[in-house]
Amino acid sequence: MPATGTVLYDIIAGVREDLARRETALPLGELLAHLADAPAPRDPMPHFRARGSSVIAEVKRKSPSKGALADIPDPAALATAYARGGAAAISVLTEERRFGGSLDDLRTVRAAVDTPILRKDFIVETYQLVEARAAGADLALLIVAALDDDTLRRLHDEAGELGLTVLVEVHDESETERALALDAELIGVNSRNLKTLDVDPGVFGRLAHQIHDDVVKVAESGITGVPDVQRFVSEGAGVVLVGEALVKDGDPEAAVRAMTGVTTP
C-alpha cells in the first residue's frame, strides 16, 4: 500500500518482479511439496519473553540507507558467532536487489545454527511464506505499511498455519492499531521510516504506550550499542533487532552478548 515514489514502493516493485520469476521456475504446488523436508519450526517466544533484553541479530550486507555494510562471504560463520553470543533469533535479509541477500543465505544459516531464523524480506504473497518455511525459517516479517488490511490478516493467518511466528512491523500510531487488531503476539517498532529512510529513535517510546504488556515489543533499527538497548528496554522493549552495528563489529559474538540480558536500571 505504500505511496508511489517512496523507497518502500520501489523495493516492493522489484520484489514482485523477482518473485514472479521464482514462481514461474517453481510453481507453488511444487514448492509446497518441499515443506515435508523442512525442519520443525522453532518457537522464539519463550526466549523473547525471558527477563532482560533478547537480541535478533541480522545478516545484512547492504541497504538503501547506508549502501554497502559488510561483504559477509561466510554467513554461516557470522550466524555461528551470533548464536555463540546468545542471539535469541537470527534475521536473514533475503531481498537481493537492495540488500544483497538471498534464500540461499537463509538455507546456509539454517544448516549452521539451531537458533530460530527470521526471514527478513518484503512479504506480499503467500508464496514467500512457503519459501521461508521450506528454507527452514521459523519467523517471517510482515510490514504493515506494505500491506492492505485484508492481505495483512490473510498473510498473518497463513504464516501461523505454516508454523511461522510473525513479526508484525509498524512505524506509526495507525499501523500499530492495525497490528493490534491482528492480535499480534510480536510487534516490531521500526525507528526507520521505510518510505523516507529517516531514523527517529523516539518512535518506539511513543508507540510502546499503545501496545499491551502481553505483546512482546521489538525495537528495530539504528541500535549502535548497549546504551541504545538500555533506552529501549526502559521504554518497554523485550527484544532489539540489530543489523548494521553487528555486521560491522569486529567481534559480533561479544557484541551480541553485551546487548543481551539488559534490564532497566
Ligand SMILES: O=C(O)c1ccccc1NCC(=O)[C@H](O)[C@H](O)COP(=O)(O)O
Ligand atoms: O536499512 C535500511 O536502509 C532499510 C531501508 C528500507 C527498508 C528496510 C530497511 N532496513 C530493514 C530493517 O528494518 C533493518 O535492516 C533492521 O531494522 C536493522 O536496522 P540497523 O540495525 O539500523 O541496520
